Amino acid sequence: MSYFIDFVNKYAPLIWLSLEILAALTGLIVYKKYKHTVNKYFIWFLVYIVFMDIIGRYSYWVVGNGSLNFLQGTVLEQNYWWFTIFWNVASVLFFGGYYLKLINNKLRKKILKISLAIFLFISVFSILITLPKFFYGDINIIGISGTVIILQCVFYYFFEVLQSDKILDFYKSLAFYISCAVLILWLVQTPLTFFEMYNKAYDMDYVNLRNYINLLVISFMYITYTVGLIVSKPEYD
Amino acid sequence: MISTVLTLLQEVNPPISTSAERYLLIYMVSILIILCGLIVVFFVVFQKRKNKLIMEKIRQQQQFEEEISNTQVEIQEQTLKNIGQELHDNIGQLLSVANMQLSILNTQVPEDIKESFTETKNVIRDSLGEVRALSKSLNSEVIANRGFQLSVQNEIERLNKLKLLNAQLIIEGNPENFKNSKDSIILFRILQEFLSNTIKYAKASNVSINLNYKQDSLEIKAEDNGVGFNETEIEKGAGLINMKSRAALIGVNFKLSSQVGKGTALHLVYPFRAETKFTL
Numbered sequence: 084m085s086y087f088i089d090f091v092n093k094y095a096p097l098i099w100l101s102l103e104i105l106a107a108l109t110g111l112i113v114y115k116k117y118k119h120t121v122n123k124y125f126i127w128f129l130v131y132i133v134f135m136d137i138i139g140r141y142s143y144w145v146v147g148n149g150s151l152n153f154l155q156g157t158v159l160e161q162n163y164w165w166f167t168i169f170w171n172v173a174s175v176l177f178f179g180g181y182y183l184k185l186i187n188n189k190l191r192k193k194i195l196k197i198s199l200a201i202f203l204f205i206s207v208f209s210i211l212i213t214l215p216k217f218f219y220g221d222i223n224i225i226g227i228s229g230t231v232i233i234l235q236c237v238f239y240y241f242f243e244v245l246q247s248d249k250i251l252d253f254y255k256s257l258a259f260y261i262s263c264a265v266l267i268l269w270l271v272q273t274p275l276t277f278f279e280m281y282n283k284a285y286d287m288d289y290v291n292l293r294n295y296i297n298l299l300v301i302s303f304m305y306i307t308y309t310v311g312l313i314v315s316k317p318e319y320d
Numbered sequence: 321m322i323s324t325v326l327t328l329l330q331e332v333n334p335p336i337s338t339s340a341e342r343y344l345l346i347y348m349v350s351i352l353i354i355l356c357g358l359i360v361v362f363f364v365v366f367q368k369r370k371n372k373l374i375m376e377k378i379r380q381q382q383q384f385e386e387e388i389s390n391t392q393v394e395i396q397e398q399t400l401k402n403i404g405q406e407l408h409d410n411i412g413q414l415l416s417v418a419n420m421q422l423s424i425l426n427t428q429v430p431e432d433i434k435e436s437f438t439e440t441k442n443v444i445r446d447s448l449g450e451v452r453a454l455s456k457s458l459n460s461e462v463i464a465n466r467g468f469q470l471s472v473q474n475e476i477e478r479l480n481k482l483k484l485l486n487a488q489l490i491i492e493g494n495p496e497n498f499k500n501s502k503d504s505i506i507l508f509r510i511l512q513e514f515l516s517n518t519i520k521y522a523k524a525s526n527v528s529i530n531l532n533y534k535q536d537s538l539e540i541k542a543e544d545n546g547v548g549f550n551e552t553e554i555e556k557g558a559g560l561i562n563m564k565s566r567a568a569l570i571g572v573n574f575k576l577s578s579q580v581g582k583g584t585a586l587h588l589v590y591p592f593r594a595e596t597k598f599t600l
Contacts, residue, residue, distance in 0.1 A: 263359075267352070
């Protein structure tokens, strides 16, 4: 059991990085299939995630005698700020845009656009007023309002699928797989933000649990993307 | 006072998660995953249900169309039967009375017009035979009673007698394999339509029909050496559409091919089947 815990703690980031690369590579291989659909933006997004994640790991080289140790003591010592901007905010904005292209109903589109604007405002505002925290931890309000946006997107999409004939072939549509994956990821990761204060080295019980949960949902998300990219038919979106 | 003590304590002992909190987190995560699973299950069930409804609708539509084409065939057969009966009972009777009277008159005819008289009498006798043959080929009951092959033979003989073209019939295999009299009417009508088109449009001098009775199917090949037509350009008339819909009605594999200047060929494969409820 302890071996398993060690393994997960040691290799979890590596596992999900390889799953990210797997999803992005699959996307590039089947890119031709989706060239004329909105899903090509999603494939670019997958590639973006890989680079974003790799660059975000710069903090590994900051500690000790790493090649980036000149950052020690500066606000950039930890990578919270990077993931807040380029994952928590950017990915929600991306999915907002992606679903804006998928959804046809004008009223829902309008609500979604307004929500995105509010989200952007909240993000910038909360970063500014809690300023030093931006570099030393996650900002809860960004995670929660991002979840609200993602829930909106997914539920609007599901509504449209249920109301139209798309329901007959929903399992051939990439957007359905994406929706399931992001729904689970954001729903499950949001409660973790409230427990973030326990994410310290002296509370290993929580740290391990957090790692399992993250490993579970992140692997699930990228595997779903990969499967979705392979089995979907572009004409069903 | 109390709050300052609490803050001090917290700074000394940083907060550690209790197992209750961790179990709550596990519980919450599992609930959320189960809920997402339920959404997917809901989608699958909804999709199955909707698919079933649509399939049912399509089936009803198909049934309705089949019913309509059945009715069409029924009406057509009824009309042809009436015409056949009229030909046989009215015109046929009149012609045979005329024939009889001419036979009686035969003795009183002066020698000088005897020859042309006999000729007229022969024409009337031939017309009588013609009308009877035609009425037989029109009446579906007669076709059903005589069987498919005899009816086709009758039709071929009729065409040859009319001297419009040279028709021949080739039969292979055992005709006893084919017993379904109702389907035989429809097959015969398809062939009849093909032959009448050959006479009307093809300007053919030869037409041959090949019936090949196999163990479980009947293969029919009909070919003429007429002018043919361009398959892509021809306008699908009532005749062709009728032939196709009749073929579909009894599960016949229907193929009509033609090239300009090279004649027209009809290829039918009819898998034998038991008598149906289809009524005429």
